[in-house]
Amino acid sequence: MLKVYNTLTRQKEIFKSLEPGVINMYVCGPTVYNYIHIGNARSAIAFDTIRRYFEFRGYSVNYVSNFTDVDDKMIKAANEQGITVPQLADKFIAAFMEDTQAVNIEPATKHPRATENIPEIIDFIQVLIDKGYAYESDGDVYYRARKFKHYGELSDQPIDELEVGASQHVDDQEFDKKEDPIDFALWKAAKPKEINWQSPWGAGRPGWHIECSVMSTKYLGDTFDIHGGGQDLEFPHHENEIAQSEAKTGQKFANYWLHNGFVTVGDENEKMSKSLGNFVTVHDIIKTLDPQILRFLMATTQYRRPIQYSQKNIIDATNNLQHIQTAFGNLTYRLKDALAGKDNKVLVQVAELRNQFVAAMDDDFNAQNAIAVVYELVKLSNIYSQQKQVTQQTIQGMLSTLQELVGIFGIKLSVNTLDDSAIEQLIKQRNAARDNKDFQLSDQIRDQLKEQGIVLEDTPQGTRYRKE
Template sequence: MLKVFNTVSLKKEEFVPINPGKVMMYVCGPTVYNYIHIGNARSSIAFDTIRRYLTYRGYDVNFVSNFTDVDDKIINRAQEEAVSEQEIAEKYIKAFYDDTLPLNILPATTRTKATDVIPDIIAFISDLVDKGYAYESHGDVYFRVRKSKDYGLLAHEAIDDLEVGASGRLDEHALELKEDPLDFALWKNEPRSVIKWDSPWGQGRPGWHIECSVMSTKYLADTIDIHGGGIDLVFPHHTDEIAQSEAHTGKQFVHYWLHNGFVNVNDEKMSKSLGNFTTVRDLLNSYDDPMTIRYLMAATHYRRPINYSTAELARSRVELDRIRTAYRRLQKADKTAGKDSVIEKKLSKSVADFITAMDDDFNVANALAAIFDLVKLTNSYVDSADIKDQTAANILKQLSQLMSVLGISGLGNDTILPKKIQDLLAQRKTARANKDWSQSDELRDQIAESGYEVRDDSNGQQVHKI
């Protein structure tokens, strides 16, 4: 039985989809004004892993996500670079796809932009105005928060406490435009924006929160199973989504709210001011194994913070290489025809343990414990006297499937080594064939100085990046 932690109840709840066998899932995407950073990647990987596990368990997942391509940050960047807002958005949308592809993040079922749904946004806001939930003020349109039932429930904050915070964040002009400091913008009269749309309230552009409500109801349904995003989006973004969506439809917006934790860098919160802001593009350019980056992000429970550091990345590389090595050893081992029932039974237990762990709010730490039990089983089986081909094939299949849930592919691919390392390995192979152990050790040390470790087993030289 799958259980998920719901941010609304702060409890694990049994997951029961609205439509049996199907999951409607919406996850907030990036505002496309810059290259995505590792915090963006963490969120994308967390919910990609959840999506993959739901699919593994047999659900048909309809996964919708967005690009915010009209926003203050985009306007500011466009003015800085003296280009149009559209050029900025298109540049960084392309960069998003370029940077997430090596991390094996699956494409959304539907990935749409705010500018794709402007007529739907205007119709949505008009309905809120007609119902008295929203009002026009000098070309802006605001949502009346006080009319929203249970506003702040997701954030576990009383509305009066939220009002105090909102009052402190707004300048005099913004307060003058609103009936209440908590009211949030649905439509903005933005004179700086090059891109504007005609509306019943004059030319302008949508506010930030409205696009996700519109896309979720347009591409999924009035009520969906799962809505995800970073923990920083609980308030105000997701809180405002609930208010405007339920005012519009009169129905519960989301059954299960899931939020991923932050990324820290060297035990400090990632921020530009601290100088530890890391983009995915820079990380990919400086590191030769994208699957290790994916492993680091996927191997931590989605609700827990991740501490990124070169040491953590190195540790992840060691762990992932243990799995790869076991897979490749079995792949290359000599086999005889048949099946080993004892090994098959142990294999089934590891798979069952993996499912039990992931059914517990996607407990990836315990799921990895099951995978490493399988790795241990694989290595001991390779070292046994008689490897059966059907059992070996089943182990390889199951190990590949379980790692695929974490988004790790290519277990059977040989490490792509620099030519210098390949040449040293060839020389060492010759030295060992000639039983020149001194030369073999010397070459091993040279390889180690270049950042690679060599281990010898029955299948020959096994090479790992240190």
């Protein structure tokens, strides 16, 4: 029985899709003005893992994840680079697809862009105006948050507290335009020489929150199964999406709200942010770190828990993934001399471990408990592969189960796990560790390569390698 933690009700609930065997899921994507950082990657990996598990459980998943391709950050970055906003968006959408492919994230069923849905956004806003939920003010259009009686329920915040917070963050010009400080923008009047579209309220562009309401309901219907995203989106973004969507349709917006935890950086466990100078992009990370290691670190942490992106945790993830790869290689090697037949007792143990894995993931996708089961399977596999005699069906059952379970985490197992480019990448990572006097990581990489039959030789001309 699969249970998920619903942010809206703040409890675990038995999951039941609206349509049997089908899941409609919307996950907020990035604003494409830069390369994605590891916080973006954490969300993308978490929900890709959830999607993979649903598919493992037999569901067909309609997965929609958007690109916000016009907003203040986009306009500022495009001006700084001397290009148009669409050119900037094209550049970083391509980078997003490249970086997410590197960490084995499956493309969404649909990746809509905000600028592709301007007519639908305008129509959506007009309905809200007609219903009295929105009003025009000097070319801007605002949503009357207080009119929506459930406002604040998702983030569990009283509306009076929201008013105090909003009053502290609204400048005088915007304050004068609003009926109430907590009202939020649906449409923004264009500034001179700023990208814009014509609307009944004048030239302008959509607000951030309205984009996701329009794109999610357009592709998944007025009510769908799951809405996901990072914890930082609970308020105001997701709170505002609910208010807009339910005011327009009169229907429940999403049945389950899932939010992934934050990423902290370094041994000091600081939350990642640009202001702290600890902003790390996936584009840069995978230049020196095997993308599978990043994927493994992110995917094997329960999605609601915070992740500490630190050197220690990278080393741990590297070692743990290598143990799994080694067990897979040992089993594959023993197929060469395996006898016909099967060992029923061992296969029963494998089946029991698979059931334990399912039970862990059925409990709100508890990846940490699930990967612990995989480690037990690795232990069993290593013991069996060392026996004097092994059987073909048993080895094949272990191999297929190991591949199946780690595949849910987006990890691909193979016998020859390192090609020349991967070896060179690990050598670069080791050299960087040595330069930083991180000899623990340097030795760990050397040992990892040795397990793969790669011997390093440090020479005055640089590090060379040979295959044993």
